[in-house]
Amino acid sequence: MARLERQHPDADTELHFTTPYELLVATILSAQCTDERVNQVTPALFTRYPDAKALALATTDELEPQIQSTGFFRAKSKSLSGMARAVSERHKGEIPATMAELTALPGVGRKTANVVLGHALGVPGLPVDRHVLRVSNRIGIAKGDDPVVVEQQLCDAMPKAKWTKTSDTLILHGRRICKPKPLCDKCAVREDCLYYRKTSRVAAAGRPVRKPQGTGSTAAAGRPARKPQGTGSTAAAGRPARAKK
Ligand code: SF4
Numbered sequence: 001m002a003r004l005e006r007q008h009p010d011a012d013t014e015l016h017f018t019t020p021y022e023l024l025v026a027t028i029l030s031a032q033c034t035d036e037r038v039n040q041v042t043p044a045l046f047t048r049y050p051d052a053k054a055l056a057l058a059t060t061d062e063l064e065p066q067i068q069s070t071g072f073f074r075a076k077s078k079s080l081s082g083m084a085r086a087v088s089e090r091h092k093g094e095i096p097a098t099m100a101e102l103t104a105l106p107g108v109g110r111k112t113a114n115v116v117l118g119h120a121l122g123v124p125g126l127p128v129d130r131h132v133l134r135v136s137n138r139i140g141i142a143k144g145d146d147p148v149v150v151e152q153q154l155c156d157a158m159p160k161a162k163w164t165k166t167s168d169t170l171i172l173h174g175r176r177i178c179k180p181k182p183l184c185d186k187c188a189v190r191e192d193c194l195y196y197r198k199t200s201r202v203a204a205a206g207r208p209v210r211k212p213q214g215t216g217s218t219a220a221a222g223r224p225a226r227k228p229q230g231t232g233s234t235a236a237a238g239r240p241a242r243a244k245k
Pocket residue numbers: 135138139177178179182183184185187188189190191193194195196212
């Protein structure tokens with residue numbers, strides 16, 4: 001992780017926010033959408049609805065056109081409206097700072113709660129998304145495609161103070177380097193990566209290789225490279241994973 005942190009010193013959430021409420025709204029909107037797109041939508045939304053109490057007064061019909069470009073806008077407007085009403089009624093308009101209270105809000109899952117806890121509420125949280133699943137499994141610092149299980153494995157391995165940074169770093173590594181087709185030749189942890197070691201050994205033995213693209217030997221030898229294994233359900237189902245960014 002230290003090497004990955006040095007490779008991605010800017011790792012942090014890319015969502016723009018100034019309060020826990022704003023980050024919760026932005027994170028709900030970021031499902032199946034790029035952070036960049038969310039950041040285009042949220043300034044106007046935050047001006048019109050500066051806190052949960054203001055958002056609670058909005059109808060889903062009002063919200064839908066304002067968030068349409070983030071996709072799944074009907075479901076997201078229901079989540080935003082339900083979340084805002086629950087925060088107003090149960091928490092006097094303040095975003096709660098525990099996993100249990102956050103995940104009890106409509107439209108708020110464990111990953112979203114961890115994002116808000118770790119980045120806006122000062123409570124250690126380790127959000128596990130598809131990038132964290134893929135990268136941690138490939139390196140060999142986690143095993144499994146269940147985000148809750150992988151979250152526990154990574155939390156057990158890392159000090160609490162590093163949880164959020166660990167997630168941010170693995171996410172950025174997954175977006176930039178360890179993509180579904182990994183750029184292993186640019187990776188700071190190549191020598192420690194289980195996936196890379198395995199594929200290198202197989203390549204050295206001269207057998208057909210399941211190899212990440214861009215690492216050289218297979219491509220140079222002109223042998224067909226098989227796609228790298230993904231870690232999540234999408235990969236398990238044989239479907240190509242959609243990159244977030
Ligand atoms: S060596 Fe390749 S597969 Fe391993 S973490 Fe780096 S980019 Fe991913």
